[in-house]
Amino acid sequence: MFPIHVAVAVIQNLEGKILLTRRQEHTHQGGLWEFPGGKVERREDLAQALRREIREELGIEVITHQPLISITHAYPEKTVRLDVHSILKYAGVPYGMEGQPLEWVSIEALHDYPMPAADRPICNALKLPDTYLITGPDPKAMKPFLRSLEVSLDQDIKLVQLRAPGLSDDEYRSLAAAAYKLCQRYGAKMLANASLGLIDKIDTDGVHLTSLQLTKLSDRPVSSGKWLAASCHNQRELEQAAALGVDFCVLSPVLATASHPQANPLGWDQFSEHLKHVNMPVYALGGLDRKHIPQAKMAGGQGIAAISALWAQG
CATH class of the missing domain: 3.20.20.70 (Aldolase class I)
Incomplete structure (x- = not known):
């Protein structure tokens, strides 16, 4: 089974808090909190997919970003490969364009939010320095x-x-x-x-x-x-x-x-x-x-x- 390639964004505000979004109840892993992003479509590279997904989900424009961590996780029904990037600069104010709830969360509190298993290693990466x-x-x-x-x-x-x-x-x-x-x-x-x-x-x-x-x-x-x-x-x-x-x-x-x-x-x-x-x-x-x-x-x-x-x- 080929993994589904997903572009994921870690967005931080001036207070150092991280943006989480909550999945719609009817979707896979519904009701859980996650880092925003979505599937890389055919003929897209990762950067194109990251910018498109964040524009569609949050109404902001990604300007610069850098890799944070890559994760491959097998759920019973499918396998995903998350390419996670830290967003260094963006334009606009994030808004739930698809009606999804948003929340800014301190890095220390990330583990308090129920997340898909694939997202958990991202929390450790955010807590660690370079x-x-x-x-x-x-x-x-x-x-x-x-x-x-x-x-x-x-x-x-x-x-x-x-x-x-x-x-x-x-x-x-x-x-x-x-x-x-x-x-x-x-x-x-x-x-x-x-x-x-x-x-x-x-x-x-x-x-x-x-x-x-x-x-x-x-x-x-x-x-x-x-x-x-x-x-x-x-x-x-x-x-x-x-x-x-x-x-x-x-x-x-x-x-x-x-x-x-x-x-x-x-x-x-x-x-x-x-x-x-x-x-x-x-x-x-x-x-x-x-x-x-x-x-x-x-x-x-x-x-x-x-x-x-x-x-x-x-």
Whole structure:
């Protein structure tokens, strides 16, 4: 069964709220809230379909947009492929041209609205920033480490993976407690990259699994109220992460890196191809910095993850 290709728009107002529309009761998934959009017709490309659907549904003109996430979801009666784009600029005031109710919703409240299953990964993508900091070296020297972390957070880092493989469990717990307080002060989320035995003993916003940890798990190790992320290097690991219910992944290496010269980089084409088969936000990692964010997004990624490019020297 070929999937139905759907163009989907994420429209944000000046207050940062997202526009949702409610499906008519008589339609497929009727009564549920969704991000506006519709089917890509024959002889249309995605951009043409996006502009036409939003004009017909909401009476506004899409001016500029960029990819956010692609999702393929199989319902019992049909399969859909959603190409979701963030609308960067539009003209006009949205109105329910087909009589559908509209509502502006804060990003934090999106999960409170009943939605089709295919739309749910979009909510995670909207909550995540386009940079994911993996903490740098020398975690045993706590004061300099925390100073570098604070400088990084002051540069608008909002998502942090606390990685300190050389520490004992007790040392990691002490570092995590101080780092978490610092992240909270700056409004950033911190995920712990630690032994699975430490997960319930650390205050954190979530857990980041290594690829080895990922392969050993059959159940989600944290509650749905916390973020779960994973490191992946191939399609098999991405599929394992999806089966486990991971919220987002890091896929590497995209480009060659000095730290892992033996690794064969994926390149942007293979990175993009891998993402077509998973329904979750994915960060590109490996030889990247902030200037690669637009390229990562065009390839279907959430943004970039990095150590040296995002880790400040305190």
